[in-house]
Structure formats: C-alpha cells, structure tokens
Amino acid sequence: MVNKILAVLEHREGTIKRSGFEAASIAAKLAKDLNTFADAVVVGDAISNINEVSKYGVQKVIHLKNSELANYSSSGYTEVITNLAKESNYDILILSNTSLGKDLAPRLSIKLEAGCVVDCVKLNLSGSDLILTRPTYAGKALIDVKILSDKKVITLRPNVFKAMAAENSAVAELVVKEISGVNLRSKVTSFKKSVGKMDVAEADIIVSGGRGMKGPENFHLIEELAEALGAAVGASRAVVDAGWRPHNEQVGQTGKTVSPTLYVACGISGAIQHLAGMSSSKYIVAVNKDKDAPIFTVADYGITGDLFEIIPALTNEIKKVKQS
Amino acid sequence: MKIVVCVSHVPDTASRIKVGSDGKTIDPAGVTYIINPYDEYAVEEALKTKEKLGAGEVVVVTLGSENSKETIRKALAMGVDSGVLLKDDNQRDSFGIAKALAEEIKAQGSQLVFMGKQSVDYDNSIVGQLTAELLDYNCVTVCVKLEISGEKVTAEREIEGGREVVETSLPVVITCQKGLNEPRYASLKGIMAAKKKTIEEKSAASYTPKSEVVGMNLPAGKQPGRIVGSDASAVPELVRLLKEEAKVI
Ligand SMILES: Cc1cc2nc3c(=O)[nH]c(=O)nc-3n(C[C@H](O)[C@H](O)[C@H](O)COP(=O)(O)OP(=O)(O)OC[C@H]3O[C@@H](n4cnc5c(N)ncnc54)[C@H](O)[C@@H]3O)c2cc1C
Ligand SMILES: Nc1ncnc2c1ncn2[C@@H]1O[C@H](COP(=O)(O)O)[C@@H](O)[C@H]1O
Numbered sequence: 001m002v003n004k005i006l007a008v009l010e011h012r013e014g015t016i017k018r019s020g021f022e023a024a025s026i027a028a029k030l031a032k033d034l035n036t037f038a039d040a041v042v043v044g045d046a047i048s049n050i051n052e053v054s055k056y057g058v059q060k061v062i063h064l065k066n067s068e069l070a071n072y073s074s075s076g077y078t079e080v081i082t083n084l085a086k087e088s089n090y091d092i093l094i095l096s097n098t099s100l101g102k103d104l105a106p107r108l109s110i111k112l113e114a115g116c117v118v119d120c121v122k123l124n125l126s127g128s129d130l131i132l133t134r135p136t137y138a139g140k141a142l143i144d145v146k147i148l149s150d151k152k153v154i155t156l157r158p159n160v161f162k163a164m165a166a167e168n169s170a171v172a173e174l175v176v177k178e179i180s181g182v183n184l185r186s187k188v189t190s191f192k193k194s195v196g197k198m199d200v201a202e203a204d205i206i207v208s209g210g211r212g213m214k215g216p217e218n219f220h221l222i223e224e225l226a227e228a229l230g231a232a233v234g235a236s237r238a239v240v241d242a243g244w245r246p247h248n249e250q251v252g253q254t255g256k257t258v259s260p261t262l263y264v265a266c267g268i269s270g271a272i273q274h275l276a277g278m279s280s281s282k283y284i285v286a287v288n289k290d291k292d293a294p295i296f297t298v299a300d301y302g303i304t305g306d307l308f309e310i311i312p313a314l315t316n317e318i319k320k321v322k323q324s
Numbered sequence: 325m326k327i328v329v330c331v332s333h334v335p336d337t338a339s340r341i342k343v344g345s346d347g348k349t350i351d352p353a354g355v356t357y358i359i360n361p362y363d364e365y366a367v368e369e370a371l372k373t374k375e376k377l378g379a380g381e382v383v384v385v386t387l388g389s390e391n392s393k394e395t396i397r398k399a400l401a402m403g404v405d406s407g408v409l410l411k412d413d414n415q416r417d418s419f420g421i422a423k424a425l426a427e428e429i430k431a432q433g434s435q436l437v438f439m440g441k442q443s444v445d446y447d448n449s450i451v452g453q454l455t456a457e458l459l460d461y462n463c464v465t466v467c468v469k470l471e472i473s474g475e476k477v478t479a480e481r482e483i484e485g486g487r488e489v490v491e492t493s494l495p496v497v498i499t500c501q502k503g504l505n506e507p508r509y510a511s512l513k514g515i516m517a518a519k520k521k522t523i524e525e526k527s528a529a530s531y532t533p534k535s536e537v538v539g540m541n542l543p544a545g546k547q548p549g550r551i552v553g554s555d556a557s558a559v560p561e562l563v564r565l566l567k568e569e570a571k572v573i
Contacts, residue, residue: 012484012485071488072488074462074463074464074490075462075492078457098483098484099466099481099482099483099484100483102449102450102465103453103465103466105450106418106450106453106454106457107453107454107456107457107463109419109454109534110454110457110458111457114534115417115419115534115535116418116419116450116454116534116535117535118448118449118450119447119448131538135447135543136445136446136447136540137335137339137341137350137444137445137446137447138337138444138447139543140340140341140542140543141341141343141350141540141541141542141543142540142541142542142543143348143446143537143539143540143541144537144538144539144540144541145535145536145537145538146535146536146538147534147535148533148534148535148536149534149535185462185492185493186462186463186464186490186491186492186493187490187491187492188488188489188490189489189490189491190488190489191486191487191488191489192480192486192487192488192489193485193486194485194486194487197485198485199484199485201484202484202485205572229573247502247503248482248486253337253444254361254362254502261572262566262570262572262573272337272338273337273338276337279543282570282572283566283570283572284549285562285566286549291551291554296548296549296551297546297548298546298549299549300549300550300570301549301550301552301562301565301566301570302549302550302551302552303551303552303553303554303555303558303559303562304551304553304554305553305554305555305556305558306555309555309556310555310556310558310559313556313559314559314562314563317559317560317562317563318563318573321563321567321573322573
C-alpha cells in the first residue's frame, strides 16, 4: 500500500519552473494509478504562479513560506521538506533532475530512509512495483531499477515527461505554512548570472556549433540562427576546450545533458560523449559536410553540406516563415 | 588536517557497452577502466588544499574489486599520500557505496572530503550528497571554485543560468566539476613513488540495499533520419518539415 505522493516543485526567483509542473503532473498520474493522491510543495518566499499548480491534478498545494528560504539552501530545504514528509506521511517524493533536484533528492532520501533513483525517463508499474528506467553509461544503456524500501525519492529528467492538465480538475487547496527557525548551515549568498544568455539545460530549442565552425569569429552565425529560432546556444567540447565558447554552453557527458524539443547540430561530428548529452532531444537536425558523420545516426533531418552556406540560408528562411 | 578523496574506477567513456549475461550489468570483456574523469578534479583539489595548508595528509578511498587498485595507484602517482581499498566484488547501489565511504571517512577522522560530481558509469551524481548526509556533514555539489579559510567554506557551484555562491563550514563534502582546476599529470617520479606507497585493504561496511537493477537494455536504435539535401537549396524543404511534420517551429 502506497501512502500519499509529494511533488517538490522548483522555482527560480519566485516563478515555478516548467519542470516543476511536470513533476506535479506525473505525481498526480502515478497517484491515480496507485489509488492514492498527490500533493505538491513549493519552498520559498512569494511565488507568483502558484495558482497554476492546481490544474495538474494534485489535491493540495503546500507553500512552505520563509523569506530566508527564497534562495536555495541545501540544509534548509532538506530540513523543511523532511519535516513535511514525515508529519504527513508521504511515501514517494518526486523532484526534477535539475541542479537543485540533484542536490536535494539524495539528502532527502537519507533523512527519510528512502531509496533514491535519479534522472528517470520512464516510470512503469509492474503489479504494485514501481519500475524506473534511466540512462547510464552516457546514454549507451538504459537500466530498469526497483526501489526496495517503502519510501522512495525520485527525480525526472526535465522535458521528457509532459505536464498535462488533469481532466476533472477539482481546484487544489492552497495551504500556506509560515516556517520559522530553520537551521541554515549552508546558504546561497549570491547568484552570478551568465550574462544575457538562455541556459541550454532549460531551453526548448538549442543551436550548437562544433569544430566545423572553424573559429570563434564565426559563431555569430550560430547566434543569429539561435535568435531567429528563440533558441539557446550550445557547443561541443572541442570548441569549449579550444576556448571559443564558455564551458556553461557545453553539451555532452562532461557538459550538460539536454532534452529540448529541437536540437540543431552544426559542424559537430557526433562523438559518443556529445550524443550522451543530447540524444534524448525530440527532434535533431544536423548540418555537416561529412555524410558519414555519426551525428546523422541520431538526426531526424540532415543536410550534408557546407554550413557556411547552409546556416545563413536557414536563418533567413526561419525569419521568413516566422513573419508570415 | 586529513583530507579524504573518493575516486571510482569506471569504464573509459569511449567504451562500447554490451549487456552481460545476467541481463543487468555490462559485459566487462574488452572494456578499459580508468579513473573517473571528475575524480581527477577532486584529487587535484585535495592536493592543492594540502599544499596551501602546508601540512596534512591526503588519503584516497575507493570501493570496488582488486582491479580498482589501478585507479588508486593513479591517484597516488599524482601525489596522494596513501590509499584505502574498500573491497567488495559485488555491485552496490549508491546507498551501499555511500555507507561504506561514510564509515571509512569517520574512521579516518577527516573533516574535508573531495569527490567527483558524477561517476561516468551510472551517471548518478548522488554519492557525495548521500555520504555527507550519513555523516551529517555539509556538502557543496558541482563546485567550480573553492576557498577554505579556517572553518569557513566559500564555494561556487554551477547551476542553470549561472553560478551560486554558497557559504558553509567544515566538516564538508565537496563534489568537483570541470573548471575547478587543471588536474596535474603524474610525473615519472610520481609513478615510481606510487609503487612504494601503501594501499590498505579493508572490507567494506555492510548495508541493506535500497534499490536493485532488474534489467539493462541498449536504447532502441533510432530510425535513420532523412537527408534533405546537400546544399542551401535544401533549406526551404527542411524548414517546411520542421514546421509541418515535426511541428517544432
Ligand atoms: C572523457 C571525455 C569526455 C568528453 N565529454 C564531451 C562532452 O561533454 N561534449 C562533447 O561535445 N564532447 C566531449 N568529448 C569529446 C568528444 O570525444 C569529441 O572530441 C568532441 O565532441 C568533438 O567535437 P566536434 O564534433 O565539435 O569536433 P569534430 O569531431 O572535429 O567534428 C567537426 C565536424 O565538423 C564538420 N565540418 C567541418 N567543416 C565543416 C563545414 N564547413 N560545414 C559543415 N560541416 C563541417 C566535420 O565534418 C566534422 O564532422 C569528451 C571526450 C572524453 C574523452
Ligand atoms: N565505488 C566508489 N568508490 C569511491 N568513490 C566513489 C565510488 N562511487 C562513486 N564515488 C564518488 O562519488 C562521486 C559521485 O558518484 P555517483 O553518485 O555514482 O555519480 C564520484 O565522482 C566519486 O568521487
């Protein structure tokens, strides 16, 4: 018998992220399959879009409110969510596999004596067993994992599960609990934003450039295409190591794992470590002059030709289509 | 101060992965094992910290089978003082690994522990946090900048859209990300010296597993995609496909 399920929703500067809604939606769906119900919790100060949570099928939306917890504190968030989970008997906690979720989930699992499985891309019920599927070995293999303990903490890879509004959306009850006396053993004192750029880990569309770009001076072609598409700029490790692009743009095994709706790879060969970070994208477009480049084994659409000719044409065509 | 650095022995990232006969783990035949790439940043940071303090000792701890000694030797060759192998020939879940590491860190009496942000076999990124919680230590993950002065720890961690500056204190587990430092190469002298350093073998602390791998599969191969053309004349057709077939723009 599974008791209640709790989705832990992440926000950035008071706005719940899309991955948070995905967690709420999956928690509600799993609860239905297990004949129980799900709640959602948000920790922070003011949360602007908290009312939106109710449409994803959870019963209660719990806001643990404290101005000192407006920013993430690993010790603080662990403490208040642990207390809530213990008091209200949640058996399964669902988080997103973001920087925050990855940091927090394992800590909660120890406090709750729960098994912890991260970066899940599929949830299946086999009888009453919950089987979690996740990529390993840089996406070269998938494992199915069963958590043996009654309590479970799991994280979902962002953008793999869709946040879907519940059919019979009874409006969730909003419960605000003021929290005090939290022990902030570690806290975030400031945030250094990478200037004016969208992060690849959160973008819905990514345009990435590799060594085929020939030099940093040509990346304006990538930036222009990204702008036309409303996309973030990504890079292969070869160009990050060469100092052409910053490390926070690197996609792959030693960079970021992304699963956008559209990934456009320009002048990237598609080495296994690069594919590890992006092969779960919904649609992949490759532009590469080598028709045997491994990137074409994962691409949905490809053009085998000179990117210096193709990318500017693509940028123009996208602009045209968007205007019409 | 005694600094512990935990390193894992993992398949080279370029390895071809085949599912073994048990259907749950990889077939090790033909796979080359290396020190986990992120753990090299951990070793470097441990050595740098020791050099800065001008005193102390760095101990490398690995849980695994006899073969993992290769990876311990690599850390010793980089300059780590001594090694401990927590011997277990069976695969453990992350909790089981953390349990054994935590017991050893306690036995060593270390207040400063370095790990990698992720091991490239199971790609979990959780052993550091689990170990820290078991010890009730602080923990900073995905660290790209670190300063320790006295008890005070100031670190920067890489997150979506930028870097968080975190303040905490010893005792602490730090998990290291690329960018934190440039790992040194093992010099010939280092490699020779490593042969004389001791690797203590201990049995790993027992535990009750919290999760179990019930199956391993290779991802279904993708259908080969469509090559739309070989020059800019294919662009309008590509854009049409993205708009009408994929519906992504
Ligand atoms: C431990 C480890 C971790 C790694 N982690 C990562 C990682 O996180 N991310 C990552 O990306 N890599 C990673 N790598 C590196 C990876 O193995 C490759 O070396 C790297 O991805 C290659 O980058 P690239 O595709 O840009 O360059 P290349 O492999 O050199 O490919 C360039 C491509 O551009 C094409 N090209 C050239 N000129 C043109 C043109 N005019 N028009 C069209 N196409 C053109 C070429 O045909 C070629 O396919 C890792 C490696 C190791 C060992
Ligand atoms: N078997 C092991 N022995 C020693 N350290 C380990 C082991 N497994 C994981 N670690 C450490 O924990 C970090 C994160 O591993 P993981 O959570 O498996 O991604 C690694 O970078 C290592 O520093």
